Amino acid sequence: DAGITQSPRHKVTETGTPVTLRCHQTENHRYMYWYRQDPGHGLRLIHYSYGVKDTDKGEVSDGYSVSRSKTEDFLLTLESATSSQTSVYFCAIGLALDTGELFFGEGSRLTVL
Amino acid sequence: LAKTTQPISMDSYEGQEVNITCSHNNIATNDYITWYQQFPSQGPRFIIQGYKTKVTNEVASLFIPADRKSSTLSLPRVSLSDTAVYYCLVGDNGDTGRRALTFGSGTRLQVQP
Numbered sequence: 401d402a403g404i405t406q407s408p409r410h411k412v413t414e415t416g417t418p419v420t421l422r423c424h425q426t427e428n429h430r431y432m433y434w435y436r437q438d439p440g441h442g443l444r445l446i447h448y449s450y451g452v453k454d455t456d457k458g459e460v461s462d463g464y465s466v467s468r469s470k471t472e473d474f475l476l477t478l479e480s481a482t483s484s485q486t487s488v489y490f491c492a493i494g495l496a497l498d499t500g501e502l503f504f505g506e507g508s509r510l511t512v513l
Numbered sequence: 514l515a516k517t518t519q520p521i522s523m524d525s526y527e528g529q530e531v532n533i534t535c536s537h538n539n540i541a542t543n544d545y546i547t548w549y550q551q552f553p554s555q556g557p558r559f560i561i562q563g564y565k566t567k568v569t570n571e572v573a574s575l576f577i578p579a580d581r582k583s584s585t586l587s588l589p590r591v592s593l594s595d596t597a598v599y600y601c602l603v604g605d606n607g608d609t610g611r612r613a614l615t616f617g618s619g620t621r622l623q624v625q626p
Contacts, residue, residue, distance in 0.1 A: 440618075442600065443557070443600065443616040444616070445615055492556070502547075502614065504556030504557050505556055506555065506556055
């Protein structure tokens, strides 16, 4: 399995608090992604990264920011968490954008009360 | 934006062949078609990938017609352990002209004994 670690795996927080999820890879892949998954919606892309300090928005980026200061780490931040951001968050890594072969982490389950 | 359309759910019995079709009318010239499998509480897992015609590996076959506007994932002789959600994925042009990867809503396959 690809070396992808997400942390924390589970988190419960309150509305209005900041939350940061971390994705760490040991594969030296250029591309990294954050998805969220909710019942009935499949996987939706939040943000993605082409490399260090090079990121772009996905289809559901409102309320989220990301940073990538090192190749191996991609951070997802909720500046002020809301209940609508309760979800399972998946990080993925890939070698190329066009070929679509991604390797996923095990997910981080976030509950915002 | 390249979008995919799949059946929401399918039912089958052990030992049967299952074909899941994905529609992607706006696929771009450089896009590959990739299929993933996801079990509950796990991240998606790569199954197969193709560009055109037919691709086969040890777990599945992928059929892509000449116009590439659809693709069919074929699972031979399914077992109970193939019960999962299957996602079709193609590349997606962002506003900047760079490309990101967007999943469809997936097909929930239920295999009965």
